[in-house]
Amino acid sequence: MVHTLLDPADSLERQHEKLLQITDALMRRVEQVTNDSGAAYAQFERAALLEGQVRQRTQDLERVLDLLNESNARLAEANRATEAARSDLTAAIEAVEEGFALFSPDNLLVLYNLRFSMHLGDLKEQLFPGMSFAEYVDAVSSSTSIDLRSAEERIAWRKMRLERHKDEHAIFNVKLVGNRWVQVSAHRTPDGGTVILQTDVTDIMRLERQARDKLMDQQAIMIRATLDHLNQGVGIFDKDTHLVGWNHRIGQLLALPASQFRFGAHFDTLFDRMQDRLIFPKTMPREAVLDWVNAPKKRRALSFELKHKSGAILDFFAQEMPDRGFVVSLTDITAEREAAKRLFEANALLEERVAARTLELEHALSAAERANASKSRFVAAASHDLLQPLSAAKLYVASLAETDRDPIEQDTVRKAFGALESVENIIEALLDISKLDAGTAGLEQTAVPLGRVLARLRDEFAPHAQMKGLDFRVVGTSAMVYSNPLFISRILQNLIANAIRYTQSGRVLVGVRRNGGSVRLEVWDTGPGIAEEHQSAIFQEFHRLDTSASAPEGLGLGLAIVERACTRLGHQLSLWSVPGQGTGFFVNMQRFEGDNALPVAAPTPRRERKLTESGLIVLLVENDAEVRRAISLLLGKWNAAVLDVHSGDEAMELLDEIQIKPDAMLIDYQLDNGENGLNVVARLRQTYGDIPARIISANRSSELRQSCAEMKVELMAKPLDARHLEAFLATTVPVDLG
Known part of the structure; x- marks a missing residue:
């Protein structure tokens, strides 16, 4: 240690x-x-x-x-400053005209001025620093200066005061003996304390009471004047059913002299005097009214109609007031009932006329529907009849393009082919518009892989964009949507074609944006843009903003088809455009929640020999001679051997006779005598095996496409495109040739 x-x-x-x-x-x-x-x-x-x-x-x-x-x-200097500040604070709160008190965050009295207890004389000796708020409320609630008549009132006041102390801000008035009033204002301080101010508002309350009494006198005069100017008869009764107010109109309606209505008259007495003049309905007899008046509990509003012996119809209405009194009003509704009677008779007559007119409109609507259906059938038939020779014309022109000609002739052939394609596009657009308007378009919806649709359209439109020097980009996607495969392709075709047609420089961008359970197709361009006042008109048929454009550049049907197809498919179509900056079209579709991993078609193997060197044997079944000759001529340009017949029976006979199995088959769907190409394909494949085949037809319905898909035969629409025909035949060339 x-x-x-x-x-x-x-x-x-x-x-x-x-x-x-x-x-x-x-x-x-x-x-x-x-x-x-x-x-x-x-x-x-x-x-x-x-x-x-x-x-x-x-x-x-x-x-x-x-x-x-x-x-x-x-420390001594700080104490002196603190004492000086405390002295200044005490002087300041004493100078305040209101009573002032400060309670700490733990609800203890910190300081107060003399006026704080001025209004409650017996409270002055009870206040002391450190006093709790609950003790303060107890002292106030037991003070003889507050106008509280019973112990129950003091207990209720104490409970109210403690509840109001929980509020951030509280303002209320306290009535003192001698008809004096104090306003109490309590406010929470930032540190959780409470400041209480007490203000004598006796003079203000007296002035307000005088003003209120004066206003009530004025209101009584106004109410009396209002009652006398009402078209209704009004009687006001107190809780003891004595008359306390009325107007002259009630005596006129009941045909009673004015002397019968006097202040304090009992309801039963008045009711007895006018019962001989009134006829009560069976649903509301006189006794029921008296029972309502004398009911001991709260009364619901009473309303019914009765008749006066003079013939007038009166509407009786009685309503209870908060003090258990009630108001009775009588309204002469004779004119209204007469008008209602005449209106009923007029309505009966009008209903007869409406029924007759409705029947006429139903007949007209039925006729319109038949006319619309007839128009659709006519357009479909006319389109088929037009597409047949148009297909032959395109094939003839395509065969001319295969020959060696001078540049001028080649240019003429190219222009002729472009004109025929324009006619084809117009016919297809008219056919789509007709189907969509008639509601006959096949709009069955299923899972559509957008990536495949966009890839095909990219290959289709890339050459057109390249010729104009545009930066054409299509962003790939794996998204699947719930839509119609044919019409979603038509929608995108029209939007992309418009973007490329009207964009002179810059770029065209096509892509997909995912948004939760939906997918939005977007087509952007840097074209001239569309003014806001024209943005709704562009979806009308035959409406083009560029009026100088020629027919081959479109007739203004593309966006009309887009708008109708989106409406029928339930896809939201929207547009953004600023003149001079460009345009964006958006198609919002439901996202398909199934399996997105659909198999991707394998690329076609590269052929070792050209189509012109293959020597293919093609069976052509076509009942239209011109189309058959045009296809044969074009196939001949490709060095293909054509076996052309006009029916399935003739095809079976020819093949049986020459004992040759064709390499490919082109078969028209709509043959003579009710025969269709799918049946011919089935017969030929049953005999000669699974020969590559295409059904050619101007019928573009989803039902036909579905039937072709079930037989694993693709549909090649008329008018035939020589490039598509050549691509199909190229796939039938054996790989090991040459």
Whole structure:
């Protein structure tokens, strides 16, 4: 254990005093020792060392004392400032005209002024700093200065005051004895305390009461004037069923003299006097009215019609007031009932006319529907009849393009082919419009892989965009949507074709944006844009903003087809455009939630020999002679051997006779005598195996496409496209030829 000469619990002054005493004792002892031995000298050295330590400790103590004195001086100055601030605060709150009190965040009274207890004389001696808010409320609720008549009222007031203390802000009036009023305003401080202000509002309350009494007198005059100007008869009864107010109209309606209506008259008495003049309905006899008037509980509004012996029809209405009194009103509705009777008779006559007119409209609608259906059938038939010779014409022109001609003739052939394609596009657009308007278009919806549709359209439109020098981009996607495969392709074809047609420079961008459970197709261009006033008109038939465009550039049917197809498919179509900046079309569709991983068709293997060198044998079944000759001529240009017949029976006979199996088959769907091409394909494949085949037809219905898909035969629409025909035949060339 380490021993020390000093007690750490002593103050610095006491420790200094002890060190001085120790030093003196040591010095005296050294002086008294006469022995000069080594021990005495060692004690002297220790004494000298101890004196140095005492001197250093003394200096430290002196510095500490200086700091302590400086801190005490600052503390005294702070206390003086605090007292001055407290004095100023006390003077300030005493100068406030209202009663003022401050409670701490833990609801203890911190300070208050004399006016805080001025209105409650017996509260002055009970207030003290540190008083809790609950004690303060107890003292106030028991004060004899508050106008509270019973112990129950004081308990209820105390409960109300404690509840209001929980609010951030509370303002309410307290009635004092002697008809005086104090307004109490309580506000929460930022640290959670509460400031309470009390203001004498007796004069204000008296002025308000005088103004209210004056207003009530004025209102009574106005109510009386209003009652006298009402077209209704009004009687007001108090809770004891005595008459307290009425107007002259009620006497006129009941044909009673004015002397019968006097203040305080009982309802039963008045009712007895007018019962001989009134005829009550069976559903509301006189006794029922009296039962309602004398009912002991709350009464619902009473309303019924009765007749006066003079012939007038009166509407009786009675309504209970909050004080259990009630108001009775009588309204002459004779004119209204007469008008209603005449209106009923007029309505009966009008209903007969409406029924007759409705029958006429139904006949007209039926005729219109038959006409519309007839128009659709006519358009379909006309389109088929037009597409047949158009197909032959395109094939003839395509065969001319295969020959070597001078540039002028080649240009003429190219223009003729372009004109025929324009006619084909117009016929297809008219056919689509007719089907969509008639509601006969096959719009069965299923899962559609957008990636495949976009890839095909990219290959189709890339050459057109390249010829115009446009940056044409199609962003691939794996999204699947719930739509109709044919019409979603037609929608995109029209939107992309329009974008390329009207964009002179810049780019065209096609892509897909996913948004939760929906997918949005977007087609953007940097074309001239569309002004806002024209954005709704562009979806009308035959409407083109570029009126200088020629017929081959479109007749304004593309966007009309887009709008109708989107409506029928339930796809939301929207548009953004700014003149001079470009246009964006958006088609929002439901996302298909099934399996997105559909197999991708394998690319066609590259053929080792050209089509012209293959020597293919093609069976052509076509009942239209012109189309048959045109196809034969074109196939002949490709060095293919054509076996052309006009029916399935003739095809079976020819193949049986020459004993040759064709490499490919082109078979028209609509043959003579009700025969169709799918049946012919089935008969031929049953005999000669799975020969590659295409059904050619102007019929573009989804039903036919579905039937072709079930037989694994693709549909090639008329008018035939020579490029598509060539691509099909190229797939039938054996890989090992040559």
